[in-house]
Amino acid sequence: MAPCPLPAPDPSSPCPLPSAALLGTGLCHTGTEAEGFGQDNGTSPPVAMFNWTAQFVEETYTNITQKCWEFFVDLMRNVTAAELCEWKVISRPYSLLQACLEGWADHLHYGYPNALAEQYIFQSHHRYFHNCTQEHPVYFDPPEDVLLAMIIAPICLIPFLVTLVIWRSKDGKAQP
Numbered sequence: 001m002a003p004c005p006l007p008a009p010d011p012s013s014p015c016p017l018p019s020a021a022l023l024g025t026g027l028c029h030t031g032t033e034a035e036g037f038g039q040d041n042g043t044s045p046p047v048a049m050f051n052w053t054a055q056f057v058e059e060t061y062t063n064i065t066q067k068c069w070e071f072f073v074d075l076m077r078n079v080t081a082a083e084l085c086e087w088k089v090i091s092r093p094y095s096l097l098q099a100c101l102e103g104w105a106d107h108l109h110y111g112y113p114n115a116l117a118e119q120y121i122f123q124s125h126h127r128y129f130h131n132c133t134q135e136h137p138v139y140f141d142p143p144e145d146v147l148l149a150m151i152i153a154p155i156c157l158i159p160f161l162v163t164l165v166i167w168r169s170k171d172g173k174a175q176p
Helices: 019-023 054-076 087-107 115-128 144-169
Strands: none
Touching: 054 087, 054 115, 087 115
């Protein structure tokens, strides 16, 4: 397997874009077929910030995001079906995909999140993670009886504390 293009732009590089990313000559598995997204899928470009035209920036970002997707697909080949729902296993490829999409958008001043990046993220969920369910659901709210106690306790405590303060202040003696 030959090296793939970098998943995110290299800020220390004197050239703003690697030629492999611009020309689409990055080397990956031969015969790799990854589903991509074209411009007819409703992506809308943000305004270009350089002397580049908005169309050039969009085409460049589209080509680079396709390479990001192919890199992600290549990394996911190493994940077995049993490991697809284990965050420890898939966090690296997933984070690299997100970093690549976001990093290049930032580098090109394209705007993130954008429709093209969202399509790749949704595609990753649809293709790899659609059968993942949580064994133990995560509850963000406490059970109702605990929640009721947490609400009523301060409400009942406030009149008691106000009464205590008033009673102590009526003593009339100066406190040292």
